Amino acid sequence: MTSQSADTAPDQVARLLALVPYLLARGEVRLDDAASHFGTDADQIERDLRLLFMTGVSPGLPGDLIEVDLEALEGDRIIRVDNADYLARPVRFSPAEATSLVVALRTMVEAAPDEARDVIERTLTKLESAAGQDGEGLLRLHVDPTALESSAVIPVLQAAIAHGHQAEITYYVPSRDEESRRVVDPRGLARIEDLFYLDAWCHTAQGDRAFRVDRILAATELDTPVADPGARARDLTGGWFADSETRTVTLRLAPPAWWVVEYYQVTAQRPGPDDTIDVDLEVASEQWVRSLLFRLAPHATLLAPDDYAASFTSAARATLSLYEDGGVDFP
Template sequence: MDRFDRIFDLHKLLSASRYPVSRQRIEEELECSRATAKRIIDAMRLYLNAPIKYDRELNGYYYDRSEGEMYELPGVWFNSSELHALLSVQQLLEHVQPGLLDQQLAPLKNRIESLLKAQALGGNHLSQRIRILRATSRPAGEYFQRVSGALAQRRQLKISYYQRASDAATERTLSPQRLTYYRDNWYLDAYCHLRQGLRTFALDALTKAEVLTDNALDLTPEELDAHTTNSYGIFSGQSSHMAHLRFTPRRARWVSREAWHPLQQSSWSEKGEYELRIPYHREEELVMDILKYGADVEVIGPSQLRSRIQQQLQNTLALYKEK
């Protein structure tokens, strides 16, 4: 039994008892020594503000209910692994720029540190032992605060957006709907008044952003989910194709444990191959993810996706031919 489990068990014991609980019973219930029981009680008092009192006459510990309210463990208390997950989130938040919610998140960060200290896990040292690697991330750009402000205030945005594929910029008026942090980059889901539909914009591609006085058009959560969750990757929209991929038995050991899409379908062949079906709308991101598996994956369908992969592989091979 680890330190958290003992804290949780002691909390349940004191909450359920009508009379003070003896130290001997605490040691038995928590399966610990006298010294460990004392450290747990001290930690709960110091870090968790637990109102644990000692009754000398009855020789036991109890929760002080003089203020009328039943004491509860603070925050989200489940188990040690989830506290470690919170620390990972905390570290991720520290690296996410810029600090729109810094003031609101500060109490959460302090609480996480207190909970970790209560478990004698050494919160400060533990943060140095958790690593979050960020690959291919791009800075959110200088307009993050302005975009997030318009989103919060429900105001329209006038932007200039650089489209890398065409190497050109367009002027647009948007009604911001959601900010999305995806693969270490920030995106804005917004209703585009120029295209009269939902579109997704990479924040680092904004070359201008101006908050307007006009109220933003509000779309329902159902409309947003239909746009953002039906298709594969960041390229949202109503799915119009179903990719059918077949992975080799060796690669299947990894891919079969991965979640590519909430609506994916999977099956196994008699040869031990793993077959995956994924709905998609645009194929750009899907093509990149398929290519990284090289000869360990085959596109069974649809034909246009298979042809696209074939062409990409032929173009790649041409780069390595002897000159």
């Protein structure tokens, strides 16, 4: 069994990359069984799972992060994860990424210890076989194209931007499993890490929005001109920005709930009364906020927006009524 002191950062990264597909394939796994499978102890697996709370796809909005059922983990020692299907998909390389990997592996193979050299050589053989030329012309490797290269909506959006025309898009929101159609004034396309975003004025939301291109299911260039032909695209690369379906939520956290600041990216933090802190988060789903508040109760208060607060209060009262009215049987 691997001890905690012997566990290095590369060990943990490798385990995390294998852990999520392992869990998703099984639905739920006992903590001790997962520890045995990965040759470590239960405490280390629990530390791994708490680290997963802070990981997800860019730009790292709460709805983009992996979710771990802490109640099941701490109570029944059962592991359940959600919102992590992208890690169960096969790894896809762009041509440049595949070439960089091959170059790095070739550099490593000569200096690698004997036990690692065989693994490196077999990996190189597979990658070079994909090239079809014993590794020559690796930039022509048969790999999946990047989102910019493969997305059918990119040329449509680029044409609309160039012509100063509006566009109609169909946008998918995975956190709510919903599609919405809206008319936008497209301003520009920007790459943030490995994702592409459309910066636009949304006539449906009546505000500036940044749409993830991989969530735009369809796009049509319209004949109508944009409302403000002189509007310039915003710089989306400078830090946090709101996705098309996010809202700002303000929570007041008592000390037992301060862990939220460590696990989720907050846009603002202020001291509150009686040793509390007030934090702002950008969230993509009211349901996600409600679930978080139930986990934090009674150590968190939803201050804004008002409609979310009213909805949560109603849901909390309905839940309590199940107990008060004898709707739940206790052993």
